[in-house]
Amino acid sequence: MRRKIVQALSAIITNANIQGFLKGTIYQGKLKNICVPGLNCYSCPGALGSCPIGSLQAVLGSAKYKISFYVTGLILAFGAIFGRWICGWLCPFGLLQELFYKIPGRKFKLKGNWTKLTLLKYPVLIIFVILIPLFIVNIAGYGSPAFCKYICPAGTIEAALPLMLSDTSLFLSVGWVFYLKAVIALAVIVGSILIFRPFCRILCPLGAIYGWMNKISLYQMEIDTEKCISCGKCQIQCKLDIDIYKNPTSAECIRCGECKPVCPTQAITSGIKFRKKPGQLMKKSLD
Amino acid sequence: MGKRRIIGAVVIVLAAAMIILGVFREEVVDVFNKAIRICLECIGIGWLL
Numbered sequence: 001m002r003r004k005i006v007q008a009l010s011a012i013i014t015n016a017n018i019q020g021f022l023k024g025t026i027y028q029g030k031l032k033n034i035c036v037p038g039l040n041c042y043s044c045p046g047a048l049g050s051c052p053i054g055s056l057q058a059v060l061g062s063a064k065y066k067i068s069f070y071v072t073g074l075i076l077a078f079g080a081i082f083g084r085w086i087c088g089w090l091c092p093f094g095l096l097q098e099l100f101y102k103i104p105g106r107k108f109k110l111k112g113n114w115t116k117l118t119l120l121k122y123p124v125l126i127i128f129v130i131l132i133p134l135f136i137v138n139i140a141g142y143g144s145p146a147f148c149k150y151i152c153p154a155g156t157i158e159a160a161l162p163l164m165l166s167d168t169s170l171f172l173s174v175g176w177v178f179y180l181k182a183v184i185a186l187a188v189i190v191g192s193i194l195i196f197r198p199f200c201r202i203l204c205p206l207g208a209i210y211g212w213m214n215k216i217s218l219y220q221m222e223i224d225t226e227k228c229i230s231c232g233k234c235q236i237q238c239k240l241d242i243d244i245y246k247n248p249t250s251a252e253c254i255r256c257g258e259c260k261p262v263c264p265t266q267a268i269t270s271g272i273k274f275r276k277k278p279g280q281l282m283k284k285s286l287d
Numbered sequence: 288m289g290k291r292r293i294i295g296a297v298v299i300v301l302a303a304a305m306i307i308l309g310v311f312r313e314e315v316v317d318v319f320n321k322a323i324r325i326c327l328e329c330i331g332i333g334w335l336l
Contacts, residue, residue, distance in 0.1 A: 149328035
């Protein structure tokens, strides 16, 4: 419940430009200089800040810069402090998927070979967010923000829908790019009803970065090996099917904390950890 | 302090330096200029290729 409140507050604060929804315009104030930690399209009428993935592509694809210290620094700072806690607690698009998941019906877990799909977000990050904007440029030297253009369902749902509803001329301008994105957005919506947060797990490039940073972030899940009886109840409870008692720094763990209350020995703790306490498991290798 | 936490702390310091460098290089202007205009790619308007 506490997480849902934080998620709702985060979604409201990052999309507080109510006027934009009413008028079909976007916020143009100085807060747009700053990237928000989660995935939130900057063309959403409510968005007060910039999308980190959109901004990264914008700077990489600009004719002036071919590396973005500012956006990369912000993403690294967010990730090194919080890791994927941002996905679980702050990301508005994550909340949206969780709301779809609340629609009653049969639910599925990504298991067995299907878990390999979670590796797809890494080539998405490298190819669509970095390589295409950097190297496929027009005659003026500008690269295309390929992730925003061909994949991002947040842009379709948070930006295209509200803007097109208030300005029909935008809707009349759509072509194949929109149809492609609409199919992906629809697949993400249907997928979210059946599977817990499929976009975050399979496609999200920000999740790929923060996931890697789960291993080094200050925010950690820790297992007290003296208390843990390896009963596996945490894994059964986990909607992402993570064996957190074996792998507390899993790149897939969004730090939702739902495993903590089901642990019969209270062996799982989480928070900003500066020091490792005796008896707490941290995997030794940087796998 | 474990090795991971040291790496985490180093990344935070590095990230702070990168943010400052990026601000001095005026990358923020590019971020701002992109963010205050409706992103046609984001809403799916434009040529497929």
